[in-house]
Amino acid sequence: MCRNMGRKVKEIAGSSSKQAETQPKKWRYLGRDDDSDEVEEIELDPTDKSVWEAGPLDDKAAAFICEREVREVEFGPFNVFARLCALGWEAALSCYDKDNKNLFKDEIQEWMATLKCNEYSKPSQMKLTGTVNGIDVGMSFDTLRKLEKYDSLPARDYTIPSLDDLLLKPEANPRWNDMLEALFLPGTFHGTLYRRNLKIEVKLLLMICIYNVIPRRGDNQEVRFPEVPILYPLLHGSPRFPFRYLVMNNVWICWNKVGRNIIPYFRIITGLLKLFKAITSEDKGAAKRHKPFDIRRMGVGWTYDESERYHKLKSEGQRWHALKVDARALLPGEEDEPESKAETRVGMKTTPMNRMVAT
Known part of the structure; x- marks a missing residue:
């Protein structure tokens, strides 16, 4: 169950340069400070631009994680497409948007800064809502499906198992050690889980996952615990769970993260803003070409x-x-x-x- 518990959203002083001819109706936001349990009601003007609490990220390019196109002609022979198709996640390999030159960083920061999460009893009911240019933009199972055909195969409607679930309920999930054995080279998964010890096919899947499936920033040395139950079904084709819930859950985790230093799914969020017509003709974005994965330039190692x-x-x-x-x-x-x-x-x-x- 997700509570609508947020940090207080800051307001930029002064009027926005995009004042509407007719003043939109103000809306209310429920939030709380990190050090207080008291819920506070704040009245916001949608024409005033709220900012990401850690401050604008324009000068922190690494904070924006932009999905990359994965080209079948290069990665198809290595079974990348086959593995994502087996889970119904093949849409995660595309770019979501034909516009590959503009980055709408200010609008995406505004959406993240005003983000709210509804209360829900099952993953398919989850919804994240932020406001951009006075327009409410919701990320949900339905709206994500309008962008791409996510979850093209039936998936059980359940929460991705936590580490405690994997350890305490082995009868309902793959056993933790069995997953590690499937992903890592023999004898290398005791203690710290180093990326260098992953089997080569899993290491390739992880590279794509940290941009397109479960985006993250961090060191390039270790495998995070939450990545293990994602990589295992990619390798084996099961168990299946909704990619759309994975996206929303990861966005909400980033919103609640101390320091708020990362915004994932840049292109998915851009697609949503365009779907809701929240990006106006005045929003030109920053000119930068999106780069696809290049099998000849995959980095060190x-x-x-x-x-x-x-x-x-x-x-x-x-x-x-x-x-x-x-x-x-x-x-x-x-x-x-x-x-x-x-x-x-x-x-x-x-x-x-x-x-x-x-x-």
Whole structure:
């Protein structure tokens, strides 16, 4: 159950440069200070711009997490699309909006600064509402579905299990140690969960998750506990749960986070603002091109190569060969690409479509 408990929203002094010809009706906001249990009623004028409590984030580019397009021609051979489709989450791989050059940071900050959450008894009833340019913009199961066909497969309507649920109710959920064993290299998941010890296919899924599925900022060394029950179904195709609830829950967690230093799902929120016509003709946004994932530039610890027949990924001692979609058939008696005798197979069974080896 989510309580409508928020921090006090600040008001910017003076009138906005976008005063409407007719003064909109003021609305009330219930909130409380962090150090007080007393609920306070505050009257806000929607033409006054509320700001994200930690202050505007314009000079903190890292605080905005912008989803990236994942191109099937590059990542399809590595089963990325197949794994998200198995959960009905394939819409998380798209860009949500054809406008790939403008970033509406001020409007998104205003939406986050005025955010409220309703009380709900099941995930499908959750709704987050913020106000931009005097227009209430709601994020819900229904409005998210109008952006993309999220949750294309039936999903049980339940809350994502917490760590306590996983440890105390193993009969209802995959066991914690079984999930760790599925995600990490043998003998590497005791104590601190380091990202370098993830199996290479899981490490690739995590890279996409921290932008498009469960966006976060932090160090690049460890796997967070909440990421484990997300990565496990991505790897196995079950259990299924609603992607839309995952989005709303993550936004609300960021809203309540001490310091308020991150705004996730930049492109989803932009799509919502446009859906509600809360972005006006005067809102030009900041000119910046959205970058898709590039398999050739995935960052430190990753290298990509290709041969005539295979795409080849390497990451910290692990190698993954994926057969190209248009790879020619082998000639009679022709051997496939040779492998070193020192290589041993880990993680996945070898198939014509997928080969992963560790060096």
